[in-house]
Amino acid sequence: MTSRADGRKRATISDVAAGAGVSRSAVSKVFNGTGHISEATTARILDAARELGWSPSSAAVALRSARTRAIGLVVYRSRDVVEISPISSAVIAGIESVLSPLDFGLLLHVRDRDQEDELDFYRRLVSANRVDGVILTDSVVGDRRFDVLHELRMPAVLLGTPAEEIPLRNVDVDPPGAGMESPVAHLVRHGHTRIAYVGGDEKRVVAMHRRRAFDAAVADRPGIDGIAVETSYSANEAAEETLRLLRSPDRPTALIYASDPMAMAGMRAAKLDGFRVPDDVSVIGFDGLTMGEWVEPQLTTVRRDGVLRGRAAAWEILDVLGAAPGERPVLHVPELLVRGSTGRAPDVP
Amino acid sequence: MTSRADGRKRATISDVAAGAGVSRSAVSKVFNGTGHISEATTARILDAARELGWSPSSAAVALRSARTRAIGLVVYRSRDVVEISPISSAVIAGIESVLSPLDFGLLLHVRDRDQEDELDFYRRLVSANRVDGVILTDSVVGDRRFDVLHELRMPAVLLGTPAEEIPLRNVDVDPPGAGMESPVAHLVRHGHTRIAYVGGDEKRVVAMHRRRAFDAAVADRPGIDGIAVETSYSANEAAEETLRLLRSPDRPTALIYASDPMAMAGMRAAKLDGFRVPDDVSVIGFDGLTMGEWVEPQLTTVRRDGVLRGRAAAWEILDVLGAAPGERPVLHVPELLVRGSTGRAPDVP
């Protein structure tokens, strides 16, 4: 209403104050719920702000209050796959769904795995100071990011479980690697006695726990033979391992894979090699992706709720910052989603 | 070295200046390449900065220079699918790959389609003023976002093509909807004369162009019958339409789908209905996702380079801001990736 009128520049708190005939602090108080401002003035201020299309400049707020209202998320992609993994994208959607109503922004960083400047990247992330906190994913054995972030005093949480004790909170199902019980039980119930697990790269902590959980589930069941093989998480490797396993003299009658893509690739390889699924061999994936519905037979899989995991991670970092809304979300143990790729064990000696 | 020494607070430009025995302006000049500072002082300043782990506070820079060095990206997810689509995630990875080396941040917003507060969301996006520019995706017919952003003077580009003239730049292949030529040609070359296109929701501009391109490709070829059906882009609907088409008296011998998931679901439905692929019917998807390799037969598809599209969009918004690096990336027309799901037309009357 005064100096700016219209057009050129964006309104500032002073314009709003002038418009409402009050001081700048009054405006600030109304927008932050601090202090006590009468209803009447509050209304005038809100009106003026709406009219001018004003809301606080995030840069000024960030500078003044040393809070950016933004959370950083670092996701990884493999070198050979261009996209972000479907499960990561579910996590992202989940995170956004809690940040966005609170007016927190999500600053996304996509990194290639085994890129050189790992730690340096995190140092820059911190010193640029664009975020109030960071969500980390995909812990590996010997991961040094946690110590770095902690030393630099950047609030952070890990979505997943670390290999060792870390100075940050982490969010994961309990126990880590949970979710192996129901598929193994399902297979055993259907008469399978030789079960293979085609796992992922055990440098990644989740893969390590998964494999251990598989070993434990098998060990708990006398008479059941389990064989675990490790891959780099690639679908192609999974297919190769599948053939190797199925062509061996004491071949398994059921295969569990570390991911749905691996399972789909493995199932295809098995079928091309003359095995019927699920008559000759049962197949189970991990993650519960929708794409498993588009193959024949439809893929039985262990469903993980990526969106919920994202929500939980977001809640946790906000809690560290003292800004968490409502109750802490609870992760549930992944449960088997039975579709068509599992069945009774064949009558093999 | 002075007031802060270590521990508690983050270093500021003053600490660096003190450490190097110069003024704050000198430090600023070195870090921004403005002004002339001698080699010797430059080195001292850089040393001091490194030692203190200092880099400019983005909040202060943003406030002072009215530039946030961040780009906003709005991606949509459908209500029934939790994840961000694979093609969007490729785009995200592409955008990040150009922003990140330039120290631009990517502020990601995930929105549900047909969420109520559409325009209001964009107004808040602008007035919060957290980003220097915005990348929009997924234009629809009657899209009003472009006008809003333009009125609010927020630099923005559209990745895709608008339904009508808009006051923003857009980035897309030329012509929009390109990529229909090669699959149709491929099918015709293999003797197919009845070709169906199972398209997406034509409120979305890309779907509209795609269908028109299909119509044109068919019209260009005398003797070829084309039939286009519209769906909501859902895999289930695609499967239903597939059956409807294949059960009709003058059934097509080839099906092109608007996406790979639709094609996979359609192919499964066809096979369950007793059709052999590609012997009885050929199937072509759109996007070139890796998952098409995990079905049998492997899915022939029109490959779109999502990463490159992301790179191009990022380049374009940076160019609007006067910060684009190097040459403008060039999008190429999507090309057919022939895998196993297409073959010679069967001998039907």
Added chain:
DNA sequence: TTGTAAGCGTTATCAC
């Protein structure tokens, strides 16, 4: 209940 005024950490404009 409201207003005054002092910074937050930079950068730009001048002097020197």
Added chain:
DNA sequence: GTGATAACGCTTACAA
């Protein structure tokens, strides 16, 4: 070449 100094737009004691 280098250094004062005044903003940038907001929040927050503190005063009124």
